[in-house]
Structure formats: C-alpha cells, structure tokens
Amino acid sequence: MERFKQKHLLGIEELSRDEIDSILDTAIIMKSVLERRIKKVPTLRGITVANLFFEPSTRTLNSFLIAERRLSADTINVSKSFSSVLKGETLLDTARNLEAMRVDMVVIRHSVPCSPHYLAERISASVINAGDGAHEHPTQALLDMLTLRERFGNIEGLKVSIIGDILHSRVARSLTIGLLKKGADVILCGPPTFLPEWFEDYGVKITYNLKDAIVDRDVIYVLRIQRERQDAAFLPSLREYIRYYSVNRDVLNRYARKDVIIMHPGPVNRGVELAPDVADGPWSLILHQVTNGIAVRMAILYLLSGIGSSGGVE
Amino acid sequence: MKILIKNVRIFDPASGIDEEGDVFIKNGIVSKKKEETRNIIEGKGLYLFPAFIDIHTHIREPGGEDIENFESASKAAVAGGYSTIFMMPNTEPPIDNDGMVRFVVKRARDVGLVKIYPVGAATIGRRGERLTDMRAMIECGCIGFSDDGSPVKNPRILRRILEYLKGTGIKFIEHPEDTELSSDGSMNEGSLSNKLGVPGIPWVSEASVVIRDILIAEYLSSPIHFAHISTEASLDLIQFGRKRGVKITFEVTPHHLLLDEDNVKITDSNFKMNPPLRSKRDRKALIKALKKGFVNAIATDHAPHPLYKKELEFSLAPFGVIGLETAFSTLYTEFVRKGVIGLNELIEYMSVKPAGIFDLKTGMVRDGAPADFVLIDLKKKWKITEDKFHSLSRNSPFLGWDVYGRVVYTIVDGKVVYKEGD
Amino acid sequence: MGNKKLLDRDGVRELIGSLASDIINRNRKNIKNICIIGIRNRGDILAERLAKYIYKETGIKPPVGAIDITLYRDDLTTIGPRPLIGPSEIPCSIDNRIVILVDDVLYTGRTVRAALDELVDFGRPLRIELAVLVDRGGRELPICPDYVGIKEDVDKSLNVAVYLEELDGEEGVIVKKEEYGKV
Numbered sequence: 001m002e003r004f005k006q007k008h009l010l011g012i013e014e015l016s017r018d019e020i021d022s023i024l025d026t027a028i029i030m031k032s033v034l035e036r037r038i039k040k041v042p043t044l045r046g047i048t049v050a051n052l053f054f055e056p057s058t059r060t061l062n063s064f065l066i067a068e069r070r071l072s073a074d075t076i077n078v079s080k081s082f083s084s085v086l087k088g089e090t091l092l093d094t095a096r097n098l099e100a101m102r103v104d105m106v107v108i109r110h111s112v113p114c115s116p117h118y119l120a121e122r123i124s125a126s127v128i129n130a131g132d133g134a135h136e137h138p139t140q141a142l143l144d145m146l147t148l149r150e151r152f153g154n155i156e157g158l159k160v161s162i163i164g165d166i167l168h169s170r171v172a173r174s175l176t177i178g179l180l181k182k183g184a185d186v187i188l189c190g191p192p193t194f195l196p197e198w199f200e201d202y203g204v205k206i207t208y209n210l211k212d213a214i215v216d217r218d219v220i221y222v223l224r225i226q227r228e229r230q231d232a233a234f235l236p237s238l239r240e241y242i243r244y245y246s247v248n249r250d251v252l253n254r255y256a257r258k259d260v261i262i263m264h265p266g267p268v269n270r271g272v273e274l275a276p277d278v279a280d281g282p283w284s285l286i287l288h289q290v291t292n293g294i295a296v297r298m299a300i301l302y303l304l305s306g307i308g309s310s311g312g313v314e
Numbered sequence: 315m316k317i318l319i320k321n322v323r324i325f326d327p328a329s330g331i332d333e334e335g336d337v338f339i340k341n342g343i344v345s346k347k348k349e350e351t352r353n354i355i356e357g358k359g360l361y362l363f364p365a366f367i368d369i370h371t372h373i374r375e376p377g378g379e380d381i382e383n384f385e386s387a388s389k390a391a392v393a394g395g396y397s398t399i400f401m402m403p404n405t406e407p408p409i410d411n412d413g414m415v416r417f418v419v420k421r422a423r424d425v426g427l428v429k430i431y432p433v434g435a436a437t438i439g440r441r442g443e444r445l446t447d448m449r450a451m452i453e454c455g456c457i458g459f460s461d462d463g464s465p466v467k468n469p470r471i472l473r474r475i476l477e478y479l480k481g482t483g484i485k486f487i488e489h490p491e492d493t494e495l496s497s498d499g500s501m502n503e504g505s506l507s508n509k510l511g512v513p514g515i516p517w518v519s520e521a522s523v524v525i526r527d528i529l530i531a532e533y534l535s536s537p538i539h540f541a542h543i544s545t546e547a548s549l550d551l552i553q554f555g556r557k558r559g560v561k562i563t564f565e566v567t568p569h570h571l572l573l574d575e576d577n578v579k580i581t582d583s584n585f586k587m588n589p590p591l592r593s594k595r596d597r598k599a600l601i602k603a604l605k606k607g608f609v610n611a612i613a614t615d616h617a618p619h620p621l622y623k624k625e626l627e628f629s630l631a632p633f634g635v636i637g638l639e640t641a642f643s644t645l646y647t648e649f650v651r652k653g654v655i656g657l658n659e660l661i662e663y664m665s666v667k668p669a670g671i672f673d674l675k676t677g678m679v680r681d682g683a684p685a686d687f688v689l690i691d692l693k694k695k696w697k698i699t700e701d702k703f704h705s706l707s708r709n710s711p712f713l714g715w716d717v718y719g720r721v722v723y724t725i726v727d728g729k730v731v732y733k734e735g736d
Numbered sequence: 737m738g739n740k741k742l743l744d745r746d747g748v749r750e751l752i753g754s755l756a757s758d759i760i761n762r763n764r765k766n767i768k769n770i771c772i773i774g775i776r777n778r779g780d781i782l783a784e785r786l787a788k789y790i791y792k793e794t795g796i797k798p799p800v801g802a803i804d805i806t807l808y809r810d811d812l813t814t815i816g817p818r819p820l821i822g823p824s825e826i827p828c829s830i831d832n833r834i835v836i837l838v839d840d841v842l843y844t845g846r847t848v849r850a851a852l853d854e855l856v857d858f859g860r861p862l863r864i865e866l867a868v869l870v871d872r873g874g875r876e877l878p879i880c881p882d883y884v885g886i887k888e889d890v891d892k893s894l895n896v897a898v899y900l901e902e903l904d905g906e907e908g909v910i911v912k913k914e915e916y917g918k919v
Contacts, residue, residue: 041857114581
C-alpha cells in the first residue's frame with residue numbers, strides 16, 4: 001500500500017480511500033498500545049505538538065493530549081477565547097510565535113472555517129484540523145469510520161443516516177464525505193432550515209421525515225442540537241424539534257431494525273436529540289467512539305510526523 | 315502647453331476614427347491646427363484611446379491615509395489609464411456635507427493628476443435616516459449620491475432621496491444588498507459555500523433590492539443607477555424595469571466579468587469582495603449582457619485595504635479588491651484578444667458609456683474636445699505583480715496574471731500625467 | 737555483479753534446527769520458562785519454527801510471540817513517510833521468563849536495540865537471549881548474539897535477503913546488490 005505522504009490533515013476531502021485505510025489500520029495498532037501495561041511508546045520523542053484551541057472543548061482536547069503523550073511527544077496548550085483574536089492577536093501572529101518556538105505540529109480547533117488550511121499555507125509545521133467552524137472535523141469522522149469498520153467489518157454498502165442540524169455540523173460534512181469515499185449509502189435528515197438542497201450535491205439523499213431516515217438503516221448517527229438555533233430563527237423551539245426529530249425508544253421500536261446501532265459525536269443533549277435510554281442502551285456505540293478517538297489521533301500524529309519540518313527527506 | 319503625438323493609431327469609438335495619424339493638443343484641448351512644439355510623443359506602435367473613466371473608486375482619505383490617499387489613488391488611476399474617477403463617500407468621516415465635498419475637490423485639485431468627482435453620501439453618516447444637504451453638495455461639485463458600502467435600507471428614505479433629487483439632473487447610486495439576507499456571509503451562497511461550511515451571500519440579497527428600487531424609481535419617474543451588479547436575476551429585473559420605461563443604468567466590475575466562485579481560494583482574501591464572486595451562470599449572464607450592450611459601464615469598485623487586514627482568514631478579512639491598474643489589461647487580454655467583445659466595445663464601456671450616464675465629456679479626437687487620452691502598447695506583455703502597483707494597497711485577485719496592454723502615457727486636460735516607468 | 741547464494745533451502749532448515757538444539761542445550765533445566773519472540777517480519781516466522789523444533793525434541797512447546805519495532809525505531813525522524821505498523825502480540829507475561837529474541841539478519845544492531853526497548857515496556861524478563869539466522873557483521877551498537885546460524889561479513893553496499901516459505905514461497909538466503917528496504 002502507498003505510504004501516507006500528506007503533510008497535514010486538513011479534512012477528509014483531501015484524503016484518498018487508501019489514505020483513509022492507512023489511518024484506520026494504524027489506529028488499530030495504536031489501540032493495542034493503549035491495552036499494554038506501559039501505555040507509552042517513544043515514537044514521537046522530541047516532537048513538540050501545540051494544541052491551539054480557539055473554541056472550548058475539553059473532550060477533543062483531552063483526547064489529543066492523551067494521544068500525544070502516549071507517543072511521548074511534548075505538548076503545549078494554547079487555549080484562546082475568540083475575544084482575544086478581536087483584541088488584536090491574529091491567528092497568523094499566534095502561529096508565527098509557535099513557529100519561532102520550533103513547534104513541529106499544530107492541532108487547531110477554530111470557529112472560522114478553513115483556518116487550518118489558511119495556517120497550513122503559512123507555517124512550516126504540520127497542521128491537524130480538530131474542527132473548523134461548520135466545515136470539517138476529520139478526526140471525528142475517522143474515529144467514527146473505525147468504529148463502524150470494527151462493528152461491521154466493511155463500510156461498503158453500509159446504510160448510514162445522519163440526523164440533526166446538518167447545516168451547522170462539521171461532523172456531518174466530514175463523515176458524509178468519508179462514508180461516500182468508502183462506498184456507504186448515506187441519508188441526511190433534519191428540518192428544512194438545517195438541510196438546504198445543496199447537500200444533494202454530495203451524492204446523498206436528503207429527507208425532512210425522520211421515519212425515512214430510520215427504516216431499514218444499519219446506523220443512525222445523531223447530531224447535537226444547540227439551543228441558540230431557535231434564537232436565530234432556524235427552529236421555532238426545541239419542543240418542535242424533539243417532537244419530530246428526537247430519536248427515542250418509541251421511534252426505534254416503530255421504525256428501526258432490531259439490530260440498528262446508534263452513534264453520536266458527543267456530548268449528548270439527553271432528552272433533546274437523543275432520549276437518555278437510547279444514548280445509554282445496548283444499541284449505542286458512543287463509548288466505543290471515545291476509545292477509538294485516542295487511537296485515531298495517535299495514528300494521525302504518527303503518520304504525519306514523517307513529513308514534518310523535522311525530517312521527511314528520503 | 316502644446317503636445318504633438320505622432321504616428322499613433324487613433325482609436326476613438328465616439329468619433330468613429332480608427333487610423334494612424336497625429337494628434338495635436340494645445341491648452342488642454344485637441345486642435346486641428348498643428349503648431350510647432352518640442353513636446354513630441356512618438357506614438358508608433360501605440361494605440362490612442364479616450365482616457366478611461368471610473369465611476370466607482372474608493373479613496374481612504376480621510377481616515378485611512380496609509381491605505382490609499384489622494385496622491386496614491388491618483389497615481390494608480392493614471393497608471394491604469396484613467397483621467398477621471400468618482401470617489402465614493404464611505405471615508406471616515408464620510409463625505410456627507412458640503413464642507414467635505416469642498417475638501418475632496420480641493421485635494422484633487424492640489425494633487426492635480428486625475429479628475430476626481432465626489433459622490434456624496436445620500437444620508438448623514440450613511441446611516442440611512444436623514445438626508446444630506448444634497449443641493450449644497452451638488453453646488454460644490456458632487457456628481458452623484460450614494461451610501462455605497464451600504465444599501466439604503468428603508469424604502470421610505472429611498473423614496474425621499476429620489477424625490478429630493480428631482481430636477482437636479484443628479485442620480486442616486488444604489489449599492490443593492492439586503493443586509494438581513496447577506497447576514498454574516500462572505501462568499502456566494504451555493505453548493506460550494508455549503509461544502510466549505512462558510513455562510514454565504516445569496517443572489518436574492520442583491521436582486522430583491524434591485525427590484526424594490528426599480529419599482530420605487532418607476533413610481534417616482536426617477537432615474538436610478540445600480541453599482542456593481544453581479545447576478546443574472548438582477549439583469550433580468552433591470553430588463554423588466556426598462557421595459558416598463560424606468561431609466562435604469564448600471565455598472566459591472568472587471569472581477570465579476572472575469573472570475574466566479576470557482577476561482578475563490580478560501581485561504582486568500584484577495585478573492586473576497588462584496589458583492590462576492592458569483593456562480594458561473596451569473597458570470598455568463600453578465601458577459602452576455604456586456605456583449606449585447608445592456609451594460610452601461612464597467613467600473614472597478616477599487617477598494618484598497620492594508621495587508622494586515624487582508625492577511626486575515628477569509629471569514630474575518632474585509633471585503634474589497636483594488637482594480638484601477640488592472641482593469642484594462644485584464645479585460646483586453648481575456649475578452650478582446652479572445653474575441654468575446656471587440657476593442658471598440660471595451661473602450662466604450664470604459665470611457666464613452668460611463669461618461670454618458672453622468673453627462674461628462676470624454677476625450678475625443680475632434681477639434682475643441684477635451685484632451686483626455688491614454689496611449690497603450692497593446693502588444694506589450696506584462697505580469698501583474700505587487701511591485702508594479704502605484705496604489706498603496708496590494709489586494710488584487712489578479713496577482714500573477716500575465717496580461718497584454720501596458721499604459722505608456724496618460725494625458726489629462728492636455729497634460730502628460732503619467733509616463734510608463736513612473 | 738551477480739547475486740551470491742549464501743544458503744539454500746536445506747541450508748536454512750539445517751541451521752534453524754541447529755539453533756533450536758543450541759537453545760535447548762543451554763536452557764535444559766528451564767525449557768518450561770522459555771518464551772520465543774520474533775521480530776517482524778520473518779523473525780516471527782523463525783520464532784514459530786524454532787518453537788516447533790523445540791517441541792519435537794522436548795515435548796514442550798514454548799509460547800511464541802511477535803513484535804513490530806516500528807514505533808521504537810531510532811531513525812524515524814529521517815526516513816520520511818511513515819512505514820505502516822504491524823501488530824505486536826505477546827501471548828504470555830514475560831516477567832521472570834527467559835525470552836529468546838529472534839531475528840533473521842543481525843546487522844547494525846539497531847533493530848535489536850529497538851526490540852529490547854519494546855520488550856522492556858512489556859515486562860521484566862529474567863534474561864533475554866538473542867538468536868539470529870545470519871550475522872552479517874557491521875555492528876553500530878554493542879549488540880552480541882547468543883545463537884548464530886551463519887556468520888558472514890557482508891559489505892554495506894550489499895543486501896542480505898532472507899526468503900522463507902511462509903512469506904515468500906521459497907527458502908534461501910541471498911546476498912544482493914539492490915537497495916536496502918526491509919519490509
């Protein structure tokens with residue numbers, strides 16, 4: 001198989017099918033490292049990784065931190081509020097400072113879409129996208145695909161429905177692109193305000209009807225709904241949303257296959273998009289997703305470190 | 315002051331001349347009677363056109379003198395072959411009173427390179443609430459009124475503006491945008507912006523204001539001019555309005571003719587402007603309208619911004635690109651050389667037609683006509699690079715382009731104000 | 737110019753047999769405590785074969801494991817695009833055991849160094865002994881094998897290629913002029 005030659009992980013869009021497989025295969029090995037007595041390998045010793053989080057996120061940040069430390073990398077955290085950007089320190093300034101500190105890799109989460117792409121063009125370190133606005137969240141999509149591969153063996157032909165605020169979801173976009181590259185059948189579902197017709201251009205079916213997204217599907221992937229959306233007139237109220245789109249036991253009993261599985265990128269708004277008993281029930285692979293998250297991030301750090309500023313000459 | 319231009323290819327669509335010859339200028343006008351002079355410009359290999367007129371330029375003085383002041387804007391204009399530019403009022407403070415108008419006129423006169431006509435703000439502070447002292451401003455030299463940068467949001471205020479201008483012969487220039495629909499968008503709303511997760515500016519944001527203004531103008535029997543039209547829908551609505559008898563004029567920018575949303579590099583805000591680069595379909599419609607003669611002018615919407623602002627991420631950078639120094643060459647290379655429109659049509663769109671909208675005289679090779687000319691070497695190929703700009707700003711989407719057509723001389727009121735290499 | 741055949745199929749099998757005998761002789765009292773761990777790729781195959789021989793001779797089959805040393809390599813910063821990693825599988829605890837570490841070719845010693853670092857992260861063996869099919873000289877680290885099949889100094893411009901049935905469909909050891917690329 002072709003060796004992984006990308007310098008950055010900016011999105012699933014930029015990855016080939018083979019590259020996705022390389023990442024998932026490597027992640028499985030990394031998972032075994034996590035099972036060992038000494039959960040550490042010296043692979044990234046001497047490599048410095050900066051975690052640049054402009055949006056608050058304990059989960060993803062911690063997942064990256066654990067991944068980095070398991071590989072013996074040195075880590076630094078730069079957590080900034082968006083207001084500090086407005087006060088004058090631009091992303092570019094922050095990045096240049098990191099470069100002056102000889103950071104090898106930057107993990108960035110930002111609310112401005114394509115800021116990782118912007119950064120990658122301007123600094124010499126490797127850039128990993130930990131979520132850029134509504135655009136992409138590649139590590140999430142990869143850990144989801146790993147979870148699906150472990151459960152089903154093969155993603156080809158798998159029937160996956162993604163339900164929720166698709167418009168504002170980077171997880172939905174990355175996962176859709178990734179699943180389509182691997183030959184899955186994807187349906188997107190949500191209220192029309194969250195699902196403009198342009199999503200059909202991805203090559204998927206869209207529906208405003210929850211039932212159509214549940215009947216005969218293998219996987220139901222549920223997205224978070226943010227309360228702020230009703231203020232911006234995307235939703236009349238959460239009540240409306242819950243009534244017509246919440247995935248609960250009743251809906252599953254009536255429409256879903258018995259062997260359906262439920263996934264969610266977390267954290268779950270229990271009682272909103274997902275009923276609590278569904279989130280915690282036997283259908284759910286949510287905790288598997290979390291474990292796989294660390295493994296996938298380790299895999300990416302490992303694979304990208306070969307083309308970083310420190311080396312990469314063959 | 316006397317100038318003799320020898321052996322130049324005279325190309326003047328207004329007077330129908332297209333032949334090699336000499337042009338003699340004395341005291342700011344063209345003179346059929348040649349006299350002796352040592353001021354000779356050798357025009358062999360060059361084309362002489364009426365100098366261009368840009369009816370939509372932004373100068374950042376007062377408020378942003380480091381970004382573009384009267385000197386740098388004038389230098390940029392003449393380097394691009396312009397003898398005349400209209401200055402938009404969105405300075406800080408804005409040009410919303412006759413004192414400010416006088417300031418602009420004086421500064422322009424002091425710099426003395428290009429003719430600068432102020433477009434006054436239609437409302438105080440461009441806030442869309444109270445009308446400015448338009449008659450006093452006209453008396454001081456305003457050529458038009460606009461809140462450009464912003465639309466006039468309140469239809470009742472638009473009505474008052476058009477009513478108040480009745481009888482003055484002066485037009486209102488609308489920046490057609492519904493800010494509620496454009497919201498926090500930074501590029502054209504469509505499949506591409508959706509894939510990038512970038513909020514978009516839908517075409518209906520422009521078209522809905524175009525039709526509103528057309529109907530109000532019709533109701534008042536007033537003329538109206540639209541700045542930077544970018545969508546197919548707007549063109550259809552303008553045609554509809556014209557059929558109903560409304561006197562509508564509008565301008566199109568070079569970048570909307572030459573680029574569309576597929577050209578947008580999301581890591582480079584030199585592709586970010588308002589209205590944004592639209593769909594291929596919109597662009598095709600604009601070109602078709604250009605070919606058919608529906609368009610009234612090509613105007614650059616020259617909008618300088620400093621590097622530290624354009625260097626920001628796409629969503630955060632300000633809207634706008636410069637255009638005075640690249641307009642002719644890019645359009646000549648991509649449209650005339652490639653047979654999309656003829657040379658005479660391009661020259662008309664850049665001089666004769668904009669002059670016609672605002673009752674200005676263009677340079678013409680006719681006895682007594684104003685000596686506003688540009689001499690261009692059409693064969694000369696050059697690369698658009700930052701170091702070539704006379705503007706203080708560098709935010710152009712055409713950086714790196716190889717183009718034909720280099721301005722060699724620009725003559726304004728019979729004086730050479732630019733020579734290649736300045 | 738030509739390739740030199742160092743060992744043919746019978747030669748390989750014979751040497752594996754003699755390695756196994758040596759291991760048995762030196763550890764006669766502790767066969768039950770042995771664990772054989774091969775370094776991927778091919779070291780793991782040899783490990784399996786040695787275990788089978790030992791079983792045939794003694795009736796005791798030592799547990800067999802395999803480790804992939806990619807994550808422990810010391811040359812990762814210079815080799816460019818990352819090699820894909822294989823799994824490391826050790827079926828038993830190695831605490832207080834005698835670990836026979838097996839590799840096909842011993843050269844600079846760096847692979848063994850990485851393997852030792854990895855093993856030590858898995859547990860604390862009583863002792864580790866090194867068994868190799870071919871010792872080609874050219875050591876860059878002070879690593880010394882306990883059991884050697886064949887010793888032959890090979891110039892650094894040449895490559896020692898080991899072929900084993902399970903992986904390559906044929907058996908033998910050939911010295912070639914090609915570029916080194918251990919896969």
